[in-house]
Amino acid sequence: MNLRQDSNSTRTLIAIDSELINDLKAILQAATRELIKAGEREKQLRIEADRNKLLTEKQAQEYLQRDADTLLYYRKNGMPYFKYGRDVWYKKGLIDDWLESGKVNRRNS
Numbered sequence: 001m002n003l004r005q006d007s008n009s010t011r012t013l014i015a016i017d018s019e020l021i022n023d024l025k026a027i028l029q030a031a032t033r034e035l036i037k038a039g040e041r042e043k044q045l046r047i048e049a050d051r052n053k054l055l056t057e058k059q060a061q062e063y064l065q066r067d068a069d070t071l072l073y074y075r076k077n078g079m080p081y082f083k084y085g086r087d088v089w090y091k092k093g094l095i096d097d098w099l100e101s102g103k104v105n106r107r108n109s
Contacts, residue, residue, distance in 0.1 A: 051093025054082075060090040078103050 007059050055063060060071055080094040098104070 051096070052089075053089045053092045055092055055095075057088050057090075060095065063092065064095070077080070 002005075057068065057071065061068060064071070064074075066074075075088075079098050080091065082089040082091070
């Protein structure tokens with residue numbers, strides 16, 4: 001880097017060599033790649049956190065848009081759940097997996 005005083009004014013001109021510019025570009029590109037990777041990791045962590053979310057009976061009803069009797073039917077037919085005392089809990093990701101498995105038995109209307 002060269003500093004040069006302009007003879008007509010008090011401005012100082014800076015001449016930056018191309019090697020320094022290339023080094024700065026490489027640093028910025030590496031930082032950009034790391035930020036993209038961090039964003040992707042954050043997205044994956046958010047998905048995982050959402051899948052691990054525990055739902056109450058009421059929340060599961062809202063999530064599935066079904067009533068309590070239908071959830072009871074689903075539980076009896078393989079939908080995963082956890083019971084603690086009288087409380088029933090569902091893990092959102094397990095509900096999603098169960099639905100995607102196609103094992104949902106529907107009542108004959």
